[in-house]
Amino acid sequence: MATFVVKPIVPDFVGEISDFPIHAIDEQLAADLRKAWTTYPVLRFRNVPMGDAEQVALTKALGPIFLTTNxxxxxxxxxxxxxxxxxxxxxxxxxxxxxxxxxxxxHTDHWWIEKPPSAALLRALEVPPTGGNTYWANMYSAYSALPESMKARLRGLYIHHQDVLDISGAPRCGKEMPTSEDFATWSGVDHPIVVRHPDSGKPCLYLGASRERQAIVGMKQDEANKLLEQLWRHATSPAHVWHQEWKPGDMMIWDNRCLLHRRDQFDPQSVRLMHRTTAGGERPVAAL
Structure with a gap:
């Protein structure tokens, strides 16, 4: 029976898998991978002969293929x-x-839709000599580290994630700018600020993206702005963050449901070429 070993990089956050038996994926190996991924929401694969077909097969082991819309x-x-x-x-x-x-x-991928994806797989084909690093913020530890008073305050609160502007502030395809500056009136979706992960069962923060264009359902915008600023600053503080310095052939799997991620800029004269696949997910469910 094909097996693999996960080497912890950051306990309960980041793990590394070398020599994964990519050509021997069956139901048991897929189940073992999902179990490892539940323990380590960021997994790095090294020394694995991976092409597009293998990456797609590995994605399907984690869930149905999600076709990125933007x-x-x-x-x-x-x-x-x-x-x-x-x-x-x-x-x-x-x-x-x-x-x-x-x-x-x-950001969290596709935070503005009803059922955001669960898994993202990113494989490095060419990388710049410096920069272009990817950072992940652990929303399990971010929630756990909140004071009990803040946890109580977040009970029952939802963020309204507008779907008009993308993370850069540009209108999404087919969207027109609303006349109101009240983000709560913009089209979009409401997701709980604290969600329960469907596999681990643990609570974590779910902040989405575009902090400057968010609203909290039922809360005045000024009050919401202050609370969101506090949560974002806390969630992305160094205590909850790990980053990947890419090598060609590296592939990262991360859990979109309990992480935020971002990328460094890099020299435009250098080349960064990555192939990404995505697995579908569920609607976030409130933990509180």
Whole structure:
């Protein structure tokens, strides 16, 4: 029976798997992987012969394929499951992928939809000599470290995640700018601030993204702004963060339901080429 070993990097947060038997995936191996991923919401794979087909197969072991919707240049016609993240150009000069070389702010993927994805898998094909690192913030430990008074305050609170503007502040496809500056009136979805993870059963913060354009349901905007600022500052403090310095061939799996992530900028004269796949998830459920 095929097996693998997880080496802890950060207990209950980040683990590393080497020599994973990628060509021997069956129901038992998939179940073992999901169990390991529940313990370590960030998993790094090294020394694993991984191509697009293997990455797609590994994604399907974690859940149904989720096709990323906010794609401009990174869709692969021959493999629609793959989302290309790159600053590299095609031979005709057009962008090979999305997200360029700039900084990407803290976020949870597809936070503005009813059922955000569960898993993201990102594989490095080419990496710059410096920069382009990826950072994850652990929302389990962020919630656990809150004072009891704050935990009580968050009981029953929901963030209204508007779906009009993306993380850069640009309108999403087909969306028009509302006339009101009250974000609570914008179209979007409400998700609990504290959710219960469907696999681990543990509570964690769920903050989404675009902090400057969020509202809290039933709360005045000024009060909501102060509370959100406090939560974001706490959740992304160094005590809860780990970062990956990429090597070619590295692949990271992370749990979108209990983490935030972001990316460093890097020299636009260097190349960063990544292939990403995503697994579908469930609607976040309140833990409190």
């Amino acid at each position: 794609v401009q240049h990174g869709r692969r016609e021959d493999s629609p499951e793959i989302f290309v993240i790159a600053n590299k150009k095609n031979p005709d000069g057009s962008p090979m992928g999305d997200l360029g070389d700039g900084e990407v702010q803290w």
